[in-house]
Each structure stands twice: as C-alpha cells, then as structure tokens.
Amino acid sequence: LLTTAIVSTLSFGFSSAASAETAGTSNWTIEDASKIERTDDTTAPYIEPDFEKMAPELHVWDTWPLREKDGSIAKVNGYYVIFSLTADSDLLPGKRHDVATIRYFYSKDGKSWELGGKAFDTKQAYGSRQWAGSAMIEDGKLNLFYTATGRKGEESVTYEQRLALATGDVEANGKGISFSNFDHSIILEPEGKYYQTEEQAEAGDIAYTFRDPWFFEDPKTGKDYILFEGNSAGTPSERTLDRAYIGSEDFQSSFDFVNEDFAKLFNGAIGIAEATNDSYTEFEAMEPLLEANYVNQELERPHIVTKGNQYYLFTNTHEHKFGPDLSAPDGLYGFSSDQLTSGYEPLNDSGLVLANPENHAYQAYSWMVLPNGKVISFYNFHDLDGKNIADLGGTSPEYQMSHFGGTLAPTLKIALQNDRTKVVNEQAPGKIK
Ligand code: FRU
Structure with missing residues (x-):
C-alpha cells in the first residue's frame, strides 16, 4: 500500500505511468482487513424489534430497487418498485434460500410498500429457485437480472449458480404495476480462467459462488x-501464495499465518463482465475487480455508486466468511478508485463501511447503497445473546422462528467523502426516496 501511494504521488501528471502501476485486479489484503474495527462512523444504530413487517405472510430478505439504465431510481407512472427474495413466513428461516422466490412491491412514496406478487412465473425461470440480482427499465422494458440456482426438476437441492436475465413488459395504471411476457436467458457462467467453476471448487474448496x-x-x-x-479461478488448495495478498512489505515481514493451508481456501472475488450485445443476453467475463484471496470467501451482492470522479464499490459479507487470520463483523464493506477496473483501495482504511452494533451483531444484513446515499438492508436476526451463528443453522427451530426479522430494516443514510464514509442518520424501514 505504501509503495503504491508513493509511486502514484511521484507519477502525478503522468497518468499512463500511474494507471500501469494500478492495472488489473485489486487485492483486499490481510493488512487492510486486520484494521477492521467498529467506529461511531461505521456502526448502525440498534434496531428496536417491534416495528411493523412489510408483508407478515412472507420472509423478505435481499432487496433491490428498479433503476433507470444510468443507475438512478426509476419512477414508472408514479410508482417506485423494489424486488425482494421471499419465502413463506411459516418456513424455517434458515431454509429460505432453498425456495427463494423473487417478488415485487410498489409504492408511491418510496417507503410504504404494497405487495405486487411474484415478479415472474417461476416455472418459466431458470434454476430450481432464484437468488439475488438487479433490475433496470429501458424503453419501457423491464430487465430483471437474477441468479439461477440449481436446476429445474432436481431431486434434492443443488447449488449450481448461473447469471440470468428475464425481460418483460411493464404495465402501470391506477391500481398498481405488473409485469408480463417474460423471456429468460442465461447470460454468464463461470469459465474457470477468471472465475472458479463448480468442478474447480469441488476439488478441495469450502464453498463456491457465482x-x-x-x-x-x-x-x-x-x-x-x-x-x-x-x-478466484482454480482450485485454491493448489495455489501458491502471492505475498501481495498479505499486504505491504513492512506488514509481510511481521506477519505469520495461523493456518496457511486453511487460509488459502478463502478466495472471494468481485467479478465483472462486459455486455457484448444490446439486449444484455451476452456478456464477456473480464478479470475480477477485486479479490480477497486468503482474506474472505464470499463478497456478496457487489454494486457501485459513482460520485465525482470516483467509483465506490460495495459488497456484503459475514463474520464467518473471513479467513483464520482475521476477525471482522457481518457488514457492508467498500473500496474506491478513480478507474472502474483497477486501483481499488479500502474505504476507511480497512474496508468497513457499516456493521451492526457489537451486542446485536446480526441485526441486519445484505445492505445496498443507493445513488442518493441511502442504504437499504433487511432485518435479519435480533437478540442473538452473543451467539455466533453460521447462517442460523446453529440455533433451534423455535429460536429461529421467534428471532428472525424477515422484513426491510430501517434505512440508513451514509455520507461518502473521498475515501471515508459516515453514518448520518436512520430513516423509515425500506425507505428508498
Ligand atoms: C445474501 C445472499 C445472496 C444470495 C442470497 C440467497 O444474503 O447470500 O448472495 O443471492 O442471499 O438467499
């Protein structure tokens, strides 16, 4: 880090030299992540559990707004729209991922949400269930990107993940908004060169994501x-260590792995692919924007907000996805660069942008930063009594049922200033406007 900073200062004015220095995938290093610590600026306020759920008959978790192509929040005939992963609320919360269904809600004020229904007929969609994505409206057409997880008709739940697109027509009138005439396409699968395939992962890895x-x-x-x-592509157990994953030379010289063989299995990456046609059905994978080799296993729901000349890249991860040399909370993490594909440095030195309060460490998850600085998330799990859970599996069914939130959490407003962020205030649950 120190070396990069000096080089870019010296080469100020010679932008080609500076960008050559920062070309390619950025690393979230062990040095960066070892600085992760809750501060007043990065800790969310405690959420009082007893607020009204947006849809009591449903568990609601990962949520994204309908946007215009330029990323701004869309308003269609007077309605805002959000899409959410949902499951029946009588289901054990830890089981919800196996049956996730994308539903949508609409609203005139951008905070009181009316349930619209299923986004599309799931029989026509790819995957045995559909996981998170994003949505964009262009020329009156809905482009709903989602994860096709597993395969239709599989006998038991599998975890294959492919990126998919559903395009549909939009109809909005005085009674609400609806979508129809969907076409579904698979738009990208891991190719094994930049992104790990399921086969590469099976050969001795802890988990695979795409x-x-x-x-x-x-x-x-x-x-x-x-x-x-x-x-990151390949079979991690066969990887040789690139010392840049550890951090600066200074930090490297004083660092010893707790368990290097286990640490090398952590290979989370933020991927990027460029559209190669105008209908967004074909994409070409590019080198990852960022890798967290030896640092973290799951960099979830990556997204970008731009401000001035800067790209702010955000991702979510869990406490138990950090490697053995690190201890860090469930949180929203972020990086910034003045280039899209390289040069990302962690925000607030470590990457931490938002964590739950220490005594309520799992109260919210799956944060998404909107272009207006509002951050939505879902109310996950309250009053865990300090227990460390891996995705709720470690708690009794009764405990899961009575302590799962399953609705949008209070919105937070954050300020972005150069490479720092700060929680500014708390707003109504699910407020996007
Ligand atoms: C984050 C997440 C997403 C995935 C979804 C599955 O909460 O793990 O990465 O799409 O949940 O339910």
Whole structure:
C-alpha cells in the first residue's frame, strides 16, 4: 500500500505511468482487513424489534430497487418498485434460500410498500429457485437480472449458480404495476480462467459462488457491465501464495499465518463482465475487480455508486466468511478508485463501511447503497445473546422462528467523502426516496 501511494504521488501528471502501476485486479489484503474495527462512523444504530413487517405472510430478505439504465431510481407512472427474495413466513428461516422466490412491491412514496406478487412465473425461470440480482427499465422494458440456482426438476437441492436475465413488459395504471411476457436467458457462467467453476471448487474448496448479477452503465464510457459475486479461478488448495495478498512489505515481514493451508481456501472475488450485445443476453467475463484471496470467501451482492470522479464499490459479507487470520463483523464493506477496473483501495482504511452494533451483531444484513446515499438492508436476526451463528443453522427451530426479522430494516443514510464514509442518520424501514 505504501509503495503504491508513493509511486502514484511521484507519477502525478503522468497518468499512463500511474494507471500501469494500478492495472488489473485489486487485492483486499490481510493488512487492510486486520484494521477492521467498529467506529461511531461505521456502526448502525440498534434496531428496536417491534416495528411493523412489510408483508407478515412472507420472509423478505435481499432487496433491490428498479433503476433507470444510468443507475438512478426509476419512477414508472408514479410508482417506485423494489424486488425482494421471499419465502413463506411459516418456513424455517434458515431454509429460505432453498425456495427463494423473487417478488415485487410498489409504492408511491418510496417507503410504504404494497405487495405486487411474484415478479415472474417461476416455472418459466431458470434454476430450481432464484437468488439475488438487479433490475433496470429501458424503453419501457423491464430487465430483471437474477441468479439461477440449481436446476429445474432436481431431486434434492443443488447449488449450481448461473447469471440470468428475464425481460418483460411493464404495465402501470391506477391500481398498481405488473409485469408480463417474460423471456429468460442465461447470460454468464463461470469459465474457470477468471472465475472458479463448480468442478474447480469441488476439488478441495469450502464453498463456491457465482451469483448476484448487478447491472452497471459506466458513466465515463457509456459501456454496460454486470458485476457479480464469484471466486478466484482454480482450485485454491493448489495455489501458491502471492505475498501481495498479505499486504505491504513492512506488514509481510511481521506477519505469520495461523493456518496457511486453511487460509488459502478463502478466495472471494468481485467479478465483472462486459455486455457484448444490446439486449444484455451476452456478456464477456473480464478479470475480477477485486479479490480477497486468503482474506474472505464470499463478497456478496457487489454494486457501485459513482460520485465525482470516483467509483465506490460495495459488497456484503459475514463474520464467518473471513479467513483464520482475521476477525471482522457481518457488514457492508467498500473500496474506491478513480478507474472502474483497477486501483481499488479500502474505504476507511480497512474496508468497513457499516456493521451492526457489537451486542446485536446480526441485526441486519445484505445492505445496498443507493445513488442518493441511502442504504437499504433487511432485518435479519435480533437478540442473538452473543451467539455466533453460521447462517442460523446453529440455533433451534423455535429460536429461529421467534428471532428472525424477515422484513426491510430501517434505512440508513451514509455520507461518502473521498475515501471515508459516515453514518448520518436512520430513516423509515425500506425507505428508498
Ligand atoms: C445474501 C445472499 C445472496 C444470495 C442470497 C440467497 O444474503 O447470500 O448472495 O443471492 O442471499 O438467499
């Protein structure tokens, strides 16, 4: 880090030299992540559990708003729209991922949400269930990007993940908004060169991810991309250590792995692919924007907000997805760069942007930063009594049922200033406007 900073200062004015220095995938290093610590600026306020759920008959978790192609929040005939992963609320919360269904809600004021229904007929969709994505409206057509997880008709639940697009017509009138005439396409699968395939992962890895497509039009070039959650290519157990994953030379010289063989299995990556046609059905994978080799296993729901000349890249991860050399909370993490595909440095030195309060460490998850600085998330799990849970599996069914939130959490407003962020205030649950 120190070396990069000096080089870019010296080469100020010679932009080609500076960008050559920062070309390619950025690393979230062990040094960066070892600085993760809750501060007043990065800790969310405690959420009082007893607020009204947006849809009591449903568990609601990962949520994304309908946007215009340029990333701004769309208003269609007077309605805002959000899409959410949902499941029946009588289901054990830890089981919800196996049956996730994308539903939508609409609203005139951008905070009181009316349930619209299923986004599309799931029989026609790819996957045995559909996981998170993003949504964009262009020329009156809905482009709903999603993760096709598993395969239709599978006998038991499998975890194959492919990026998919559903395009549909939009109808809005005085009674609400609805979608119809969907076409579904698979738009990207891991190719094994930049992103790990399921086969590469099976050969001795802890988990594999290829999901959460998020559409992005680069305001500097007008080119269209999807970002997604993936893993660095190859079989991690066969990888040799690149010492840059550890951090600066100074830090490297004083660092010893707790368990290097286990640490090398952590290979979270933020992927990017460029659209190669105008209908967004074909994309070409590019080198990852960022990798967290030896640092973290799951960089979920990556997304970008631009401000001035800067790209702010955000992702979510869990406490238990950090490698053995690190201890860090469930949180929203972020990085910034003045280039889309390289040069990302962690925000607030470590990357931490938002964590739950220490005594309520799992109260919210799956944060998404909107272009207006509002951050939505879902109310996850309250009053865990300090227990460390891996995705709720470690708690009794009764405990899961009575402590799962399953609705949008209070919105937070954050300020972005250069490479720092700050929680400014708390707003109504699910407020996007
Ligand atoms: C984040 C997440 C996403 C995935 C979804 C599945 O909460 O793990 O990455 O799409 O949940 O339910």
